[in-house]
Structure formats: C-alpha cells, structure tokens
Amino acid sequence: MTRQAFATLALGLALAAGAARAEGPTVEAIARNCMSCHGEGGVSPGSMPTIYGKSTDWTIGRLKEFRSGKREATIMGRIMKAFADDDIEAVAEYFAARK
C-alpha cells in the first residue's frame, strides 16, 4: 500500500466517523511499542539493549543500518522494514530527549 493510499484511507475514515482524527500515529504511539522489548522509557532490565539516552544521530545510524542489512540483527532488521526515514528520526529524537 502506498503512502498516498494510506493517507486517503485515513481521510475516508475521518469523514465516516464524522469528526477529524489525527492522521498517522504519534511518535509516542510508535515509541511505546519499542518499550515492549527495550523496557519502560527505553531502560532495559534484562538482555535487551537499553535505548534511552543515546544521541539522536547514534540511534538513527543504528536503525538505518538495521534496515539496510548493513548491521546484522536477529529481529531489528525485520522490524525496521516498516519504518520510513521520518519514523526513524522521530523515534531517535524521542529516546534521545530522555537522557
């Protein structure tokens, strides 16, 4: 599905609901899914890497390397396939701001 089609779908939904719904998930909505593995606030209590407090550039670099396959991973390469550049940048900024 193209981004264009996704946006059109969201618009149709808003019209059907009779009220405007925010289009596209917020960075918080995406980041909460990161925390399911990487721990609350990005602080991992176990074997998962902690992702809180890294610099924005560091996280962007890592996530893009996972997505391209340049950096080997068990699952992050697969997860990153659905992330656009602006998703990656927003998530990186979100966790960097939690230093």
Place this chain on the structure above:
Amino acid sequence: MKTGFARREFLMAIGAAGAAVSLKGCARAAKPRVVVVGGGFGGASCAKYINRIDPGIDVVVVERNREYVTCPFSNNVIGGLRTLGSLTHGYEGLGARDGITVVIDTATAVDAQARTVSLAGGNRLAYDRLVLSPGIAIRWGALDGYDEAAAEAMPHAWKAGPQTLLLKRQLAAMEDGGTVVIAAPEYPYRCPPAPYERASMVAHYLKTNGKARSKIVILDAKDTIPKQALFEQGWGRFYEGMIEWVPRGQGGTATRVDPATKTVYAEAGEFKADVACIVPPQSAGGIAISAGAADEDGWCPIDPWTLESTLRPGVHVLGDSCIAGAMPKSGFSANSQAKVCAAAIVALLNDSQPPEPVFMNTCYSTIAPDYGISIYGAYRATEHAIVAVLGSVSLSPLDAPDEVRKAEFEYAQGWLASMTGEMFG
C-alpha cells in the same frame, strides 16, 4: 509498497488536533475513573499507561489473584529451563503508584447502562470507562468429554500455574517409551505457536531425563502451524523421531476424550496416552461474555482505533478476549493493544480525538536451550479491523547460524523481563 507510519501527515494535521487538546482540564468536572478488570498483559499494561499518560485519571484494577503467573515461558517450566516462581509477579509495584488502586476481588457483573462493576466481595465500582482484559475462558464440554474434572487427568496447562505443575509432574512420573499426546485446536486460541513450543519443551524434558525413547503425538485441527518450517527444522535437529505431527488433513482433529483411560479420539483413530495435554476450545473471559461484549462465537468485536466494544459503549476489551483481526492472541499483542487503548481512553476522557493506533507483536518460541525463533508483525487500524502493515510480518530466517538462535533465545528472556517490568514495576 507503503513504508513508514505516515508521520508527515500527522505533523501536518497537528494544528487541528491542538484545538481539541486545549480542552483538557476544563471539560471535566470531577476526577474520571477507569476500572480495569484483569491484571495481566492487557490489563496491567493498560492501567500503567493510562496513569503514565494522564496521572489525573483514577485507575482501579480488579484482579482475582494476588499473584500473576505469565503464560509466556510456562513451556520453559515444563522443559525444566525455568521455575514457575520466576514467572510469578505481585501487584505491590503497580498498586503503589499514585492514581492506581489494585483490588483483589472477582468482577461478577457489569451494568453498562449504569456504568458499574459488581465484585464478589460485595462492592460495586462506578466507572467512566471500563477495560475488560480477562484473558480466555475454556469452553468446557466443547470437546466431547473434556470438562473441569477431565482437566485434572489430562491437563490443558493453558493458564499458567497449578495446571503447568500438574503436567510437569505427570511427565516426571511417565516411564521411558511412553506416549505424550498433545491435542491442538482450530483457531482462534491463545498463543498460536504454543502447542508446538510445548511439544519441543516436552521433548527436551524427556530427552534430558532418560526418556528419549518416548513419543510425542500432536493431534491437530489445523493443516498448517505457525513458524512451521522453523519448528520442523528444530525438531529434526534436536528431537529426531520423537515428535509426530498429525494435521487435520490426516485426521488429526480431536473429537472426544476419555479421561479414565487417557484416550484421545480423533478422525485418524484412538490415541492412548500416558500423558495427555489437551489444548481446549476457548472463548473470551467469562466477565466479557456476561457483560454482553461477546458475539455468538464467544469473542468480543471492538473498534480497532479505541478497543471499545462495538456491542457495549464505554466498555473496552483487550487481549485474548477481543477480535483483533490480523493480530495473534499473545501477551505481546495484549500489551500493544493496552497502550493504544490507554491513549484512546485518555483522549476520550479529555474530550479529544483518539490518536491513530500502531500495534506490534513479537512471539518468541523456545525449541531447545539456546535455540529460539520468532515471528514479528506491525499492525494498523482500518475503519473496521486491525490489519497487518504490508510486508511487516516476518519470521526468523531458516538458515540462521547457531549464534542467531542463541541470541533469540536470550532476547526472548530479555523481552519477558522488560515487559513484566513495565506491567508490574
């Protein structure tokens, strides 16, 4: 192919959303209250995130047990890799948070008109929004002969706790050369890969306890299984000749059980077991059904944007009980749905629009120690359903080296630590 979660569109729309957000604080007269029934992956996570997003909301969690035992990793207990105690959590941490009260009691009735929940202890709780996350109920008798008494002879172990230990004791008592029968149902049921992880962990236990001549027969009401190639590869490597899978097309569907003789009757014939583990047909938890939130099939239809019941306004249903479209019934799914629901409830109680959901799920399975596999998917909401983000659903690669399987085994443990920390911390 669509990539990304369309944040650019969100940023363009934020001006309109800002007007609604500004209503916060003046639109509500009294402190609103959310009652959450069920303190598991869905309920505990939802309570925590409502509190995190808007600490001004009064959250009451109603949970019948003082301690929670996670179903994830209970197969590791059967395999001897973990203790049940390591999967057991109390509610002290959750209840200690300002704004969250944990009530150990059983919810017995919901009045969706009056917006109240009755408890077995006699109290009645009023709510502005209700979250039901009761997990599954077993449909006793739906498989001929399988009632509560039968489960004491042929454990389901599909709710972690005493049933897990019962199955473990039966395996310990079984002689080498015995037969273990696992009956797996048709979808939908809790944790699709779990019957096959269970077969793996039973095989591991038997192999490492001097019972390697034993057999495991999986009688299946399905013709394919999740992560099938990965399971078959792992079984060939670690448990050669021990596990036989009988799919639906070869008569694998169980039709009746006899607990007195531990016999499972299937279309393919009679299977006399030394240990029988029956994964029974299931439905939404009892409180979701008695609240009128379930359809004729016993599961709860929901609005995919808010997880609000389409049958009972003001009641949200999470986790195994809800019909979540493409999402599997898993602890991870329940946790992801809980976060979406929490954000939606906070918005609704602040006269704002629920934000667009994004859901994710990862299910790890253990085939052997240091040998883990996973399935991952991202999901989004259409008007009527939760659907997979195109191209996002993926499996561990079939040709992965041992160090990747070991890393997945270790990350699986890390996932549990992170998630239970989030739920109970």
